[in-house]
Amino acid sequence: MSTSAFTAVAQRARRASFDLALATRATKDAALHAMAEALLERSQEILTANAVDLDRARSAATPANIIDRLRLDDARLHAMAQGLRDVAGLPDPVGEVLRGSTLANGLELRQVRVPFGVVGMIYEARPNVTADAAGICLKSGNAVLLRGSSSARDSNAAIVAVLRDAVATAGLPADVVQLVPGETHESVKELMRARGLVDVLIPRGGAGLIRSVVEESTVPVIETGVGNCHVYVDSAADLDKALAVVLNSKTHRNSVCNAAESLLVHSEVAGQFLPRVVEALQGAGVTIHGDETFANFDGVVTATEEDYRVEYLAADIAARVVGSLEEAVEHIRTFSSGHTDAIVTEDLGAARRFTAMVDSAAVMVNASTRFTDGGEFGFGAEIGISTQKLHARGPMGLPEMTSSKYVVTGDGHVR
Structure with missing residues (x-):
């Protein structure tokens, strides 16, 4: 995969994130409901792609527990769709005032939640993460670049195609949800080194994957952890x-x-x-x-x-x-x-x-x-469970997928 191919994808995500940052809650929620409906309406398309991944995994003598994580069926697709609906039902974190005051000089100070911008996801096996990540990122105002494992490549491609079409029908740019092109480790490295194009990177998978991303990435990382x-x-x-x-x-x-x-x-x-x-x-x-x-x-x-x-x-x-x-x-x-x-x-x-x-x-x-699960905690579908201590810890829902900025309002104030 050429560098220009990844750069083009990342640049489209950046442009889409600008439009998404202006979207109202009603528009974002409509997109989430459209995504949920599309997953069910086009379920056969997704399950057919998943069957290809499962056959490939069985041929490679993949352990049963990994095949279980890879498998999709009607029940899991309905759970994915319900996760998107649950996210739509949650308050929009963007614009929430974290603190505010009027300073002694009369300046009005507000700290408000804002999207990161472009979020990169590197994850293993579980194709349901594709829908979860897309939904959480969209509601929190972020475009997402998804890099799943090669074991789930057909499933992930089918899910992303369905989600992109649904997002477009709701009037948002389809490029708020994209797969990182390429199947080699080089494509992962490009995502990890896309500082300036990607604002934050979230690895979700085994200890080896997480350690590699944390140690090699130049993009800031929210570290999810293994579960002993x-x-x-x-x-x-x-x-x-x-x-x-x-x-x-x-x-x-x-x-x-x-x-x-x-x-x-x-x-x-x-x-x-x-x-x-x-x-x-x-x-x-x-x-x-x-x-x-x-x-x-x-x-x-x-x-x-x-x-x-x-x-x-x-x-x-x-x-x-x-x-x-x-x-x-x-x-x-x-x-x-x-x-x-x-x-x-x-x-x-x-x-x-x-x-x-x-x-x-x-x-x-x-x-x-x-x-310990975003859905069980009432956060909707989670994007991961963070075991670090900075910014986000535990199941990461909508608030954890935002940053903040200060808005200062004056009336011709000078210092």
């Missing part, structure tokens, strides 16, 4: 609640970043809880990589230190018994990716200590890790 998520069952846990939380966190859908990858159990309840949780997890097809206490049970694999660091994204979980809440927290501090960590306890003091001591983007009390 923990569930800690405290000595004061209701064990029925604990079993439900562990099972949902691990088995509801194990190929996503908010699935639990590690289980910690307080030694005071281990005797009662371990037989139940081992049986339940193994019954759900989960392989347990456990410490010496867990390893006393048939079928449990003896864990190595590396097992506690892994984001499995599969039917595996690392597990160990700890002697105290503090030991559980120390384990989480050592191995957690800072995404989501949970405690199950009926002790309010223990819950407070845990939430204060665990430094993750989301900390759950008596709730599944699977709730």
Whole structure:
């Protein structure tokens, strides 16, 4: 791919972003509803393209959990469409006044939300991200340049074609949604180095992808993170609640970043809880990589230190018994990716200590890790889950996709 081809795409995105910045909420919401309807009306076109991607993945002996992330069906298309409708129903962040005052000299000062301008997305496997990112960016006033993985190239191309046509019918430039041309790593590098054409870059995928973008990009990056998520069952846990939380966190859908990858159990309840949780997890097809206490049970694999660091994204979980809440927290501090960590306890003091001591983007009390999600938080479809600490942290919805500027109004004031 030539540099000029990418530059042309990026320049069109920049011009489209100028028009989008002036769009009213009514126009943007109409575009989002049109996009949602188009996904369903042209579902067969998208599913046919997705079948090509799935066949290619199977031929390449792609792991089942990755194929699951790649697969689209009617239910997932309806979820994508509903995500766009949900975003349309949310308040428009653009123009929101963050703070305002009248200065002593009479100047009126306002800090208001504004779009970034052009957002670049680099992401792996999941073609639903294409619609989510397009919708979030459009509502927040940003043009988006999408660079999905080659494994989903046919699906992404079909989805973007559908979305672009829908956006145009609503009176907005189709170029607010574009695919980055090219399938080689060179096209990714061009996006990462397009400082001045692209305002911010968001990587969404595995640890290798995120690290590469963070280390190599000259465009500012909002870092999303992998999910080595923990569930800690405290000595004061209701064990029925604990079993439900562990099972949902691990088995509801194990190929996503908010699935639990590690289980910690307080030694005071281990005797009662371990037989139940081992049986339940193994019954759900989960392989347990456990410490010496867990390893006393048939079928449990003896864990190595590396097992506690892994984001499995599969039917595996690392597990160990700890002697105290503090030991559980120390384990989480050592191995957690800072995404989501949970405690199950009926002790309010223990819950407070845990939430204060665990430094993750989301900390759950008596709730599944699977709730760390933009939709579940009421943000509409999320663009990613940030594990960094600057600007955006946790599920990124509309406000996180804006910057701000100061508008100062005077009456001939001079300094």
